[in-house]
Amino acid sequence: MRFSLQGAALKRAFRDWRLHEVRLLFLALTVAVLSVTSIGFFTDRVERAMRMQGTALLGADLLVSSSRPISEQARQLTSPFQTARVIEFRSVMISGENSLLTEVKAVGQAYPLRGALETSDKLNQAVGTRSPGIPGPGEAWAAPEVFYQLGLSPGSMIELGNSRFKLTRIINFEMDAGGSVFRFAPRLMINLDSLPDTGLITPASRATYKLLIAGDEAQMTELRAPLESSLSASETLQTVDEGRPEISAALNRAVRFMKLASVLTIIIAGAAVALAVLSYTARETRSIAVLKTLGATRATLWQEYALRFVILVLGATLAGAILGYGAQLFLSRLLSGLLNIGLPPAGLKPLGAGLATAMLTLAGFALPSILAVIKTPPMTVLRAMESDSPRHGLLRIVTISLAMGGFLVWQAGEIKLAGILFAGVLGGLSLMLLIAWLITRGFRHFRVHQGHGWQFGLANIGRYGGRAALLITTIGIGIFALSLLGGVRGDLISAWQNRIPADAPNHFLINIQPAELKTVDAFLKRRQLDEFQLFPMIRGRLRAINGKEISADDFENNQAKDTLKRELNLTATLDLPFENTIVAGRWLNAIASGSDDIGISLESEIAARLGVNLGDRLTFDIAGQPFTQTVSSLRKVQWDTMQPNFYVIAAPEVLKDYPTTHITAVRILDSDTQFTTELVKAFPGITVLDVRAILNQLQRIVEQVSSAVEVVFAFSLLAGIVVLLAAIQTQRNDRRQEIAILKTLGASQKQIKRSVAAEFVVLGALAGLLGTGLALLTGWVLAEQVFNLSYQVSWMPVVWGVLAGVIGLGGVGYRVIHQLIQTPPTRLLQEL
């Protein structure tokens, strides 16, 4: 006769919900799904927002740029979409007897199509407000430098060509300024309709004509190809590449933080799954043997249990995803305002990731136990038999490792990082288990005198060494999660926040001539500005790699194209700048001086973009002169430090014959309102860039992103709590028989209570010690090796960890066992 499944099997599956173990399994899987989906929904939205942020950088989705007026074809092709026209050129503006070279931007109606300008109507405002619209006819908006250098204020009149304009607003922040905050001359913005009257633009004028285009994603994708092929020789099409580097650096770091926290959550939830499944299968062993005597085959049992686990996985995915969506809304609210644009709604993709997580977690952490229990011999109904073979132990290690490795690669996204983490997690766990086992061996020598209950408890640690070590490790994992949340996370985040110190530079001084160095130095020191460094700045365009001429067309990658189209910043110094690290080769001063070829140090990302390696020879064009050097080191630069950073660094002697200006960054107090005015008066050639708006934004990002990261770490906390509950549940089952027998043998309730309490308090304290120890180690490794942050170890988490262990196991565990102690031994044995 063949067995088949009926609706009754479904009913039996739902009956399972009454078991603590199944509810714990559900909870552990839900937490894993919650952590993956919330981050999935969130990063999905952020990534799309970052793309939109990128569009703000262009002021559009697509941009046609030309040295001649935009062609008729391009205008016709783009006419069905939203468009705006911009013309940029350099011109001298006049105010009374003073004049200043400015970069004029004449903007048409609807500008900008994406993003917004930040402007204000008062000088010395660190942050402007987002301005709708553009300057009215006869009005001009200008960068603060224009006001400072000419001593103007809002309301002043200026002349530009044949027209007069009233300066009405100060531009604090121009998102589409061109990727870099460094500009040749300060910005002056006017209305495109006012441009013809100035008489500045004639067919022979040097100007950049831009056509901004926006539409929905599908339309833009469709438009791209025909537009590209219709462009004239002078026209180029620009598309979105990536957002501003300092924002994307901060967000990328946050996303990495979150993803790691999420892997951690999954692994901890996995431990809870493994524990809960152990208890569950121990309980099911007898049922399976009975079902087999009734004629059930393994295939039938597989179907029976597969159905239960499918329901469990689907239920946990649904619950986790709903909670994840809610958590994501909360995360997004925390980060609202960060991106200056609303986040697009979340897509459904993370649902799949959630389902995959639940399946992988269950398969990795539970499958071997399920396999083992299904093999229970039917004879078990008649006498106890060994059902778990060492093969299953090995299989357990393999599947758990595969699942953990899979999650790490998936979430960390890079094999190397995943490898480090995998080794770390496995090493940490093994270390914990080993130390725990060694400690429990120490308790073997403990002897019981005069029948004191607590002595029984301590002796039990040695007698059941394996059980004690396992308990220490599982509770330790729970506490590891707790202490990561409680202590280490805080340290990590403050290490991150310290990256942008409160005294970070907020003004850049550029175009300092070599002859002015001493007087500028004296000027700054007079204003008690001591911590600044004057870097030579040489601008050069990359022309050839290993003697072979290159151009933007040689590269597919837009970032590489962009690198070749503009001039790069070079500097000359033998001191490795702050927050720069050599990732390959040797730093300049480590190479014998006097050698002809000390070479240059190249920023590592640009090297990767251009495919440049150590030993390649690069040729730059510096003001018409070739400059050729070998790459002797690759250097990682932290772009979000608000310090002058350089793509190329060479030894001073090799650059000494090239035209140089200098740059420095200083911190000016908000109260020092006269700094820029006085500096510009004394050194009219120096350009001062006020980056307070950017700095503020950066600090705001780190602050907001930190809170988001904390939310994600809270999921690890949840998973840690589930592990604690699951570990206690295994104890409830394990101890039932032991307590019943002790009671039948005449142990008093007091003796048993003291015995269990002593054992649990000691094991809890040990678990706390090991868990927090591992957390500190993890924090240190993460900070130093993964996030490039310097990490201060604080020992308070250890104290809290030990307390948590004592309370968690000694308190909660004791309460659970307490119920067993109150139950008559006959009932305990009956329920076995």
Added chain:
Amino acid sequence: MNQHAQYHIQAQGLGKQLKSAERTLTLLSDINLQIEAASAVAIVGASGSGKSTLLGLLAGLDLPTSGEISLLNHSLNGLTEDQRAQLRAGRVGFVFQSFQLLPGLTALENVALPLELSGMRGSRERARAALDRVGLSQRLGHFPRQLSGGEQQRVALARAFVIEPEVLFSDEPTGNLDKQTGAQIIDLMFSLRDANQTTLVLVTHDDQLASRCDVQYQLDAGILEPPTV
């Protein structure tokens, strides 16, 4: 082996040994027996004599180290665990000393289980009727932990007989019950067996219980004495 339709169980030269690193433990040696259809056979012996091991072998729950067994005219030798399970399905019932009810299922669900697993129709109605026959029609929705030992064993009897088995294996069915309840259970078991004409194989150390069977075998340290009728 000669297969006779009138024999539900036959064993020839049956032996079971357990091997460990140090020594080999012989649980059963050279057991020969034939159990006729619809007969009641008791296997009596002291604790550790190998009764449960023999019951397990006869029911196909385990395989012998040597010798041959046939159950319901199928040789069990060479069958996989699954094939043996399929042979039992719907034809063989069990009653155990420790009841072996599934704790998560109600009395009704426990009884319906073998029918549902075999895909039989009307499982709930038949289970209800079976529970009615053992006097538990008022306890259908109760879980095992809510039932007394005697009631649990009645549920186990209902579960065993609901499929109208050809063979019933019973391992110390009164071992966990007081004398009075035990006697009631035995009466019930025999009346159900008579009604169904089920072959009964009963393992017990209780001579009085054994005396109710048609044939009694004595098992002593793994060796089966000739039957007394």
